[in-house]
Amino acid sequence: MEQFKKIILTEKEMPGQWYNIAADMPNKPMPPLHPGTKKPVCEEDLHAIFPPEIARQELSTERYIDIPDEVTNLYHTFRPSPLFRAVNLEKALGTKSKIYYKYEGGNYSGSHKANTAIAQAYYNKKDGVRRITTETGAGQWGSAMSFACNHFGLELLVFMVKVSYNQKPGRKLLMNTYNADVIPSPSTLTAAGRKILEADPDSPGSLGIAISEAIEIAVQDPYTKYSLGSVLNHVSLHQTIIGEEALIQMEKAGDYPDVVIGCFGGGSNFSGITFPFIREVIKKNRKTRFLAIEPSSCPKLTKGIFTYDFGDEAGMTPLLPMFTLGHSFIPDKIHAGGLRYHGAGVLVSQLLKDGFIEAKSKMQRECMAGATLFARTEGILPAPESSYAIAGALDEARLADIEGVSKTILFNLTGHGHFDISAYEKYFANNLPDHELSAAEVEKALAKINPIDCR
Numbered sequence: 001m002e003q004f005k006k007i008i009l010t011e012k013e014m015p016g017q018w019y020n021i022a023a024d025m026p027n028k029p030m031p032p033l034h035p036g037t038k039k040p041v042c043e044e045d046l047h048a049i050f051p052p053e054i055a056r057q058e059l060s061t062e063r064y065i066d067i068p069d070e071v072t073n074l075y076h077t078f079r080p081s082p083l084f085r086a087v088n089l090e091k092a093l094g095t096k097s098k099i100y101y102k103y104e105g106g107n108y109s110g111s112h113k114a115n116t117a118i119a120q121a122y123y124n125k126k127d128g129v130r131r132i133t134t135e136t137g138a139g140q141w142g143s144a145m146s147f148a149c150n151h152f153g154l155e156l157l158v159f160m161v162k163v164s165y166n167q168k169p170g171r172k173l174l175m176n177t178y179n180a181d182v183i184p185s186p187s188t189l190t191a192a193g194r195k196i197l198e199a200d201p202d203s204p205g206s207l208g209i210a211i212s213e214a215i216e217i218a219v220q221d222p223y224t225k226y227s228l229g230s231v232l233n234h235v236s237l238h239q240t241i242i243g244e245e246a247l248i249q250m251e252k253a254g255d256y257p258d259v260v261i262g263c264f265g266g267g268s269n270f271s272g273i274t275f276p277f278i279r280e281v282i283k284k285n286r287k288t289r290f291l292a293i294e295p296s297s298c299p300k301l302t303k304g305i306f307t308y309d310f311g312d313e314a315g316m317t318p319l320l321p322m323f324t325l326g327h328s329f330i331p332d333k334i335h336a337g338g339l340r341y342h343g344a345g346v347l348v349s350q351l352l353k354d355g356f357i358e359a360k361s362k363m364q365r366e367c368m369a370g371a372t373l374f375a376r377t378e379g380i381l382p383a384p385e386s387s388y389a390i391a392g393a394l395d396e397a398r399l400a401d402i403e404g405v406s407k408t409i410l411f412n413l414t415g416h417g418h419f420d421i422s423a424y425e426k427y428f429a430n431n432l433p434d435h436e437l438s439a440a441e442v443e444k445a446l447a448k449i450n451p452i453d454c455r
């Protein structure tokens with residue numbers, strides 16, 4: 001049989017709708033709660049930080065949502081994205097399994113974040129918003145948002161987590177090139193940032209702190225709104241274009257995955273590649289496993305608790321029912337900055353609780369070893385975040401070989417690592433420490449959560 005290496009789709013074959021898994025989940029996700037009243041939020045509550053269409057999508061249970069023409073036009077500069085069969089990686093492993101990956105790094109931002117950045121910038125522009133504030137970890141989300149905002153004529157202010165700001169100066173410059181202002185977080189610009197700096201002037205920052213700073217600025221001005229790059233339902237929704245395309249591509253390859261794997265920060269790329277395949281499990285009784293890989297230094301899925309918690313450090317977001325290590329948790333300074341987030345998205349959290357997905361944590365050295373093998377065989381330099389999905393895929397292939405079976409493995413290669421080459425430099429120099437959150441550290445983090453009943 002012919003061996004497929006690259007499966008591409010034409011623009012016409014790109015699906016015209018995003019998929020909302022909330023329509024098909026047997027247990028619907030619990031509602032976000034207003035941080036003041038602790039009552040379920042309604043769309044109007046969200047209008048303080050989001051335009052109406054984003055607020056509507058956040059709470060929607062409609063199964064499919066049309067992708068607007070303006071968004072489709074920009075998607076077409078890089079979508080449909082290719083699906084590859086990793087034949088050279090398979091050969092190097094000597095595995096009987098088939099490994100496929102969906103490559104989301106082939107766009108202006110170098111990662112999957114462009115899929116939602118374009119949609120969010122578009123809806124804000126349509127609503128008359130002039131400026132957006134946002135956070136970024138390693139800088140992929142900030143880069144994605146910078147170009148999208150500039151394209152639609154919006155200003156952008158980015159709070160970049162300080163450790164990444166210092167590790168990845170190239171990302172800051174890319175954002176500046178796309179016309180955005182970038183501030184290292186915690187900063188003295190906001191009360192939330194000043195409070196953190198008073199307690200710890202050397203704070204490396206966290207996504208939770210950067211989110212607080214961005215929201216604080218947004219709520220002070222009616223023409224400024226806030227935008228988030230992960231975690232929330234509308235972000236996962238926009239990312240489902242990945243899985244919808246992958247379904248068609250797997251069909252073209254005459255194959256179907258036994259397991260679908262994604263790295264996990266707040267859950268958006270994992271949702272994007274898995275939700276359409278989870279629909280096939282729910283509606284058509286397909287037997288596919290779904291595996292999320294998170295860092296051992298930030299193990300909310302494997303060691304966190306399921307409870308209502310804030311999405312940000314200062315407690316300004318709605319309370320979300322999620323797996324969390326606590327909103328004040330500051331993770332170790334691993335290179336996969338985009339995975340340094342304390343909580344998991346609401347939809348994924350409910351699906352994990354209900355047994356639809358599995359989670360595993362990994363240390364960064366093993367992941368960088370996987371990324372290096374991948375670069376040497378497949379030629380693409382993976383982002384440190386994506387290396388976690390690669391390590392998960394390698395485990396599955398090796399395990400299948402030990403069991404004497406052949407598996408079809410699909411993973412999401414979320415981005416390239418061209419701006420993250422210092423992570424490789426440190427890995428080669430044996431200067432990249434492993435860190436696993438100890439039981440005592442987990443206990444300390446969880447003790448700070450004030451759990452709200454969440455059955």
Ligand SMILES: Cc1ncc(COP(=O)(O)O)c(C=O)c1O
Pocket residue numbers: 111112113137138139140141229230231263264265266267268269270337338339383385386414415416
């Ligand atoms: C390349 C890349 N992959 C993965 C992630 C993780 O985020 P999420 O879990 O929202 O997909 C990030 C976040 O910044 C990223 O930049």
